[in-house]
Amino acid sequence: MNIYEIALEAETQSEKIYRDLSKKATNNEIRSILSMLADDEARHSQFIKDFIATHKMDPDTFSQTVVLQKAADLFHSMKTRDSFEAEDLSQEEIYNLAISMEKESMTRYQTAAHAATKLEEKKFLLFLSAEEDKHRLLIENMLHFVKAPKVFLDKDHFNFFDNIPA
Numbered sequence: 001m002n003i004y005e006i007a008l009e010a011e012t013q014s015e016k017i018y019r020d021l022s023k024k025a026t027n028n029e030i031r032s033i034l035s036m037l038a039d040d041e042a043r044h045s046q047f048i049k050d051f052i053a054t055h056k057m058d059p060d061t062f063s064q065t066v067v068l069q070k071a072a073d074l075f076h077s078m079k080t081r082d083s084f085e086a087e088d089l090s091q092e093e094i095y096n097l098a099i100s101m102e103k104e105s106m107t108r109y110q111t112a113a114h115a116a117t118k119l120e121e122k123k124f125l126l127f128l129s130a131e132e133d134k135h136r137l138l139i140e141n142m143l144h145f146v147k148a149p150k151v152f153l154d155k156d157h158f159n160f161f162d163n164i165p166a
Contacts, residue, residue, distance in 0.1 A: 003112040007128065008048050010105050013039035017101065021094055029074040033142060036067040037135055044128060057124050065131055071138055075145070095143040102136035105129075 018038035025031040043065075051057065106129045113125035 003108070003125070004048055004052050006108065007105075008045055010046065010101075010108070011041050011045040014038075014098075014101055014105070015045070017094070017098055021098070024094075029078055029144060030146070032074060033067070033071045033138070036070055037138070038093065040065050040067055040131070040135065044131060047128070048122075051124050055118075056120055057127065064127075065134055068134055068138055071142075078149070092143065095139060095146065097135055098139050099143070102132045102139065105134040106136065 015038045018034050018041060022031050022034035022038060025034055075094045105113065109129035113129065116122040116125060132162045
């Protein structure tokens, strides 16, 4: 298997995990964020297929994720509420699995980029790595929220979203 086949398999698996998590989420905003992450992973799969076919990064096709900004908006809307639907904490290990999965993907793409000899290939792999890092950061913040929603929204964790460009 080459890096693109491995990446395609990993992106497909990630999409499935996020869709499964989304179905189990009880909080509407968390469900929306997980669905957006699944959509992002499906988009990454398409990026990989397009890159395999053309060996080029078309700026119209390879757009960066907008899930962080959308998640920030959802967390801002939750901050104004007084009550939250508690997530099932048994999901914590699944969130940790997703974080681990994103870290592995990020490392895989960085390693492959380092070994790449073609500039376009290197740029593409670093782009995918950066996308996975954004997902990791978001999931880590979601895990903090799931554990303690009110504390998350009242403390510095929430300030992370203030630095996301609109």
